[in-house]
Amino acid sequence: MALFRLDGRRALVTGGSKGIGRAAAQALAELGASVTLAARGEEALREAAHQIPGSHWVVADVSTPEGVRAALEAAGEVDILVSNAGGPPPSLPSEVTEEGWQRGFETTFLSTVRLAQGALPGMRARGWGRIIAVTSLTVGRPALNLPVSNALRAAVTNHLRTLALEVAADGVTCNTVAPGYTATDRLKALHADPAQAAALATRIPARRFGEPREVGAAVAFLATPEAGYITGQELLVDGGWSI
Numbered sequence: 381m382a383l384f385r386l387d388g389r390r391a392l393v394t395g396g397s398k399g400i401g402r403a404a405a406q407a408l409a410e411l412g413a414s415v416t417l418a419a420r421g422e423e424a425l426r427e428a429a430h431q432i433p434g435s436h437w438v439v440a441d442v443s444t445p446e447g448v449r450a451a452l453e454a455a456g457e458v459d460i461l462v463s464n465a466g467g468p469p470p471s472l473p474s475e476v477t478e479e480g481w482q483r484g485f486e487t488t489f490l491s492t493v494r495l496a497q498g499a500l501p502g503m504r505a506r507g508w509g510r511i512i513a514v515t516s517l518t519v520g521r522p523a524l525n526l527p528v529s530n531a532l533r534a535a536v537t538n539h540l541r542t543l544a545l546e547v548a549a550d551g552v553t554c555n556t557v558a559p560g561y562t563a564t565d566r567l568k569a570l571h572a573d574p575a576q577a578a579a580l581a582t583r584i585p586a587r588r589f590g591e592p593r594e595v596g597a598a599v600a601f602l603a604t605p606e607a608g609y610i611t612g613q614e615l616l617v618d619g620g621w622s623i
């Protein structure tokens with residue numbers, strides 16, 4: 381039998397219309413999974429679904445319980461959950477407002493908790509499931525200007541490690557993929573000055589930004605049957621930055 385196939389598996393990829401989420405959806409589809417993309421903006425969803433064979437899409441804001449419910453309902457029985465969304469805006473730690481913390485908590489942390497909660501009963505009943513959250517290399521290596529991301533992605537990581545303990549015997553794995561600097565719209569927004577972006581790239585051991593497809597491939601690998609004994613782990617895709 382061919383390695384790394386996902387034929388017959390159903391995946392839900394939130395934040396699936398752009399960047400890393402879209403690349404993960406593409407990789408899962410290439411391995412044979414049928415994929416539902418969820419995001420807030422309809423136009424980008426349509427465009428992404430057009431490029432990803434056999435994919436479906438749903439407009440859903442995963443920072444709300446209603447949005448999570450809509451995404452899960454549209455996806456049906458989910459075997460592979462990829463929890464991903466936009467990152468919190470940059471600011472200094474002392475300047476994050478109460479509202480900024482709340483928004484980050486809902487978008488980054490509660491979205492993953494709720495999505496996993498909704499997908500788990502079916503996964504456990506079928507004895508097979510993959511829960512994968514896209515986090516960041518800033519887990520354990522905090523970036524000064526991303527305090528909300530630093531705090532809440534660490535929370536996501538430890539939540540999935542704890543959940544992994546509970547569900548490992550049910551055939552369900554829980555892991556995180558932690559990207560380093562990856563050439564997406566978010567990176568372009570955070571590092572809009574080309575000279576600054578080039579200077580940053582020279583500090584990465586690989587001397588370049590990652591490609592979204594390189595992070596997407598790591599997500600897809602963790603979803604495969606061959607990765608069934610990997611759980612509670614963080615897979616860094618960062619060109620060597622964390623070394």
Ligand SMILES: NC(=O)c1ccc[n+]([C@@H]2O[C@H](COP(=O)([O-])OP(=O)(O)OC[C@H]3O[C@@H](n4cnc5c(N)ncnc54)[C@H](OP(=O)(O)O)[C@@H]3O)[C@@H](O)[C@H]2O)c1
Binds near residue numbers: 400420
């Ligand atoms: N790129 C990097 O260098 C890098 C590095 C480390 C970590 N990360 C993290 O990896 C994740 C993905 O990053 P990216 O660079 O691929 O970002 P991106 O290009 O901005 O894409 C974000 C995706 O998430 C969707 N989204 C945002 N908020 C959402 C919400 N509330 N509900 C549903 N969908 C939502 C967006 O579509 P809509 O806006 O239409 O909803 C879009 O599809 C982010 O959390 C980011 O912080 C990225």
